[in-house]
Structure formats: C-alpha cells, structure tokens
Amino acid sequence: MSDAEAQKKAAGEAAAALVESGMVVGLGTGSTAAWFVRALAARKLDIVGVPTSQATGELAASLGIRIAELGETSQIDLTVDGADEIGPGLSLIKGGGAALLREKLVWEASKRCVVIADAAKQVPTLGKYPLPIEVVTFGHQTTALRICDALAECDVGVAPRLRVRDGQPVRTDEGNLIYDAACGRIEEPAALAAALKSVTGVVDHGLFLDLADRALIGGPGGVTTLE
Ligand code: 5RP
Numbered sequence: 001m002s003d004a005e006a007q008k009k010a011a012g013e014a015a016a017a018l019v020e021s022g023m024v025v026g027l028g029t030g031s032t033a034a035w036f037v038r039a040l041a042a043r044k045l046d047i048v049g050v051p052t053s054q055a056t057g058e059l060a061a062s063l064g065i066r067i068a069e070l071g072e073t074s075q076i077d078l079t080v081d082g083a084d085e086i087g088p089g090l091s092l093i094k095g096g097g098a099a100l101l102r103e104k105l106v107w108e109a110s111k112r113c114v115v116i117a118d119a120a121k122q123v124p125t126l127g128k129y130p131l132p133i134e135v136v137t138f139g140h141q142t143t144a145l146r147i148c149d150a151l152a153e154c155d156v157g158v159a160p161r162l163r164v165r166d167g168q169p170v171r172t173d174e175g176n177l178i179y180d181a182a183c184g185r186i187e188e189p190a191a192l193a194a195a196l197k198s199v200t201g202v203v204d205h206g207l208f209l210d211l212a213d214r215a216l217i218g219g220p221g222g223v224t225t226l227e
Contacts, residue, residue, distance in 0.1 A: 005031070007118035007218025008082075012036035014216045014223045015080040015116050021046040024073045026106040027060055028081025029053040029099035032116050036080045041065050048073055052081065052106045053099040054173050070106055079110040083117050084206070086215055087126040090115065090226065091189050095132030095206030098163070098172050104204055107211045115212045119219040126189055130180035132206040133160060133196060140177050143201030147179060150195040156183045176203055 001009070012035030019025055019040055027037055027049045033056060040047070041063035049065045050073060051057035061067050070076075081103055085093040092115060094100050107113050135143045140162070147160050160179035163170040170178050186192055186207075193207040215226040 003220070004118045004120060008032040008116070009035045009218070010223050011116035011118070011216045011218040013039040015114050016040045016043060018078060018080075018114065019043065019045060019047060023077040024048045024050060024068070024075070026076045026079025026081070026110050026113075027051045027056050027065075028079065029056050029103060030082040030097045032082035032118070033080065034059060036116060037065070038063065050076055050106055052103040053097070070102075070109060076106065076110040077112065079107055079113045080116060081107070081113070083115045083121055083208070084129040085126050086115060086117055086122045086217070086226075087189070088124070090212040090215055091126055092208040092212060093126055093129050093131055093206050094208050095134070095178070096129070098132070098170055098178050100132055100206045101134050101172060101174055101176070101204050104208065104211075107208065112213045113211055115215045117215065117217050119217055122217055125185050125187070126207075127183040127186035130182040131186070132163070133179045133181060134172055134174075134176045134203040134205070135179060135201050136176055136203060139201060140179075143199065144179055146199045147181070147196065147202065150199050151181060151183070151192070153195050154188060154192045156181070156186070156192065158182050158184070174203070
C-alpha cells in the first residue's frame with residue numbers, strides 16, 4: 001500500500017471511531033471515504049448510512065450497512081467524507097469524484113461534518129486542484145461561457161473544461177455534466193462561490209465553505225485533528 005493510501009486508511013479508521021450506535025451517518029464518496037465505510041462496517045454498529053453517491057451506496061450495502069436515501073431519515077448526525085483540497089478555515093474543494101451535488105446536500109443536512117484526507121490534500125491556498133462545477137446539459141456550452149465571466153469577475157482568468165472520460169462526457173448521479181476550472185489560486189473563495197451560484201445552468205460547485213467541523217488528516221506520524 002502507498003504512503004498516501006495508508007494515510008487515507010488511518011484517517012478513515014479514526015473517523016469510524018467517532019460513530020456510535022443509533023446514529024444516522026452520511027457516507028462520503030471517493031477512496032478515502034471508502035476506507036471509512038469499510039472501517040465503519042467492521043464495527044457492526046446499529047446505524048443507518050446515507051450515501052452521497054450510487055458507488056458508495058453499493059459499497060456500504062455490500063458490507064452490510066443499512067442504507068437510506070437523504071430525506072428518508074431523521075437529521076443526519078455525522079457525515080464523513082473526503083476532499084480534494086483542505087485550505088484555511090477548513091475550506092474545501094470537493095467533486096473530484098463527480099459527487100459534489102449529492103455530497104453537499106448530505107453535508108448541509110448534517111449536524112456535524114468531518115473531512116478525512118491524506119496529508120497531501122492540505123494546502124495553504126485553495127485552487128491548485130481544478131474546481132469542479134456541475135452544470136445541466138441543456139446549453140452547457142453557453143453556461144460555460146457564463147462561468148468564464150463569473151471566474152473573470154473574481155480575477156480568475158481560466159476557461160473551464162468539460163470533464164471527459166473514455167471519450168465521453170462524465171455524467172453525475174443526477175445526470176448532469178462537470179466542468180473543471182483550473183483556477184491556480186482562489187484568493188476569495190466565498191466571492192467565487194457566490195459568483196458561480198448566480199450563473200443559471202450551474203447546479204453547484206465544489207467549494208465547501210463553512211461546512212466542515214473537523215478534519216482528520218493522515219500523515220507520516222499518525223492522524224492530526226484540525227478544528
Ligand atoms: C468526490 C469527492 C472526493 O471526496 C474527493 O475527490 C477525494 O477523493 P479521494 O478520497 O479518492 O482522494 O469529493 O466527489
């Protein structure tokens with residue numbers, strides 16, 4: 001196992017230790033969240049999991065975790081999820097796995113949110129990782145031009161690129177498309193978040209601001225907690 005994978009596993013296991021029987025737990029998406037789901041399943045607690053993607057739902061169900069859709073349960077007690085970047089004040093970029101919309105819906109419905117990651121995800125300024133932006137299919141090329149304008153308003157001079165895999169546009173679980181904006185540095189994440197949300201056709205973006213309560217970051221010397 002690589003060092004990064006071992007750090008993700010350690011962070012996932014540390015987060016699983018926070019869960020108690022009786023909880024409704026939001027289950028994140030990605031390789032780090034998958035370590036959490038495995039560690040959680042191994043504890044055999046009486047919990048209900050609310051997955052943030054079809055892939056996570058399938059993993060959790062295969063490991064014997066009881067699953068519910070968002071809205072089918074009472075409020076979510078704790079959500080644990082990965083991130084592509086963790087910046088100052090636990091500001092995050094998410095959506096590398098194209099699950100940002102369901103993830104944000106589950107995070108916002110949660111009493112507490114814990115982000116888990118390997119050490120390489122911690123950055124002094126957000127933006128090196130391309131920012132994912134989820135858009136509806138209809139007129140997406142035009143929406144991309146409006147996104148360019150919104151980025152420029154925030155002094156980010158890049159053109160977002162449609163995410164393609166195996167020659168086909170990537171579809172989210174909601175059937176939408178993802179554009180990635182290689183911003184470089186995001187000096188004012190809140191202003192950029194507001195500008196992107198104001199574009200018609202943008203469903204949501206991967207900036208998660210003021211949502212994480214705690215970060216558990218795996219590193220060479222063990223897991224560090226940030227609050
Ligand atoms: C999916 C996400 C993931 O949490 C993020 O991409 C991190 O993934 P990984 O744990 O595999 O590095 O936001 O939409």
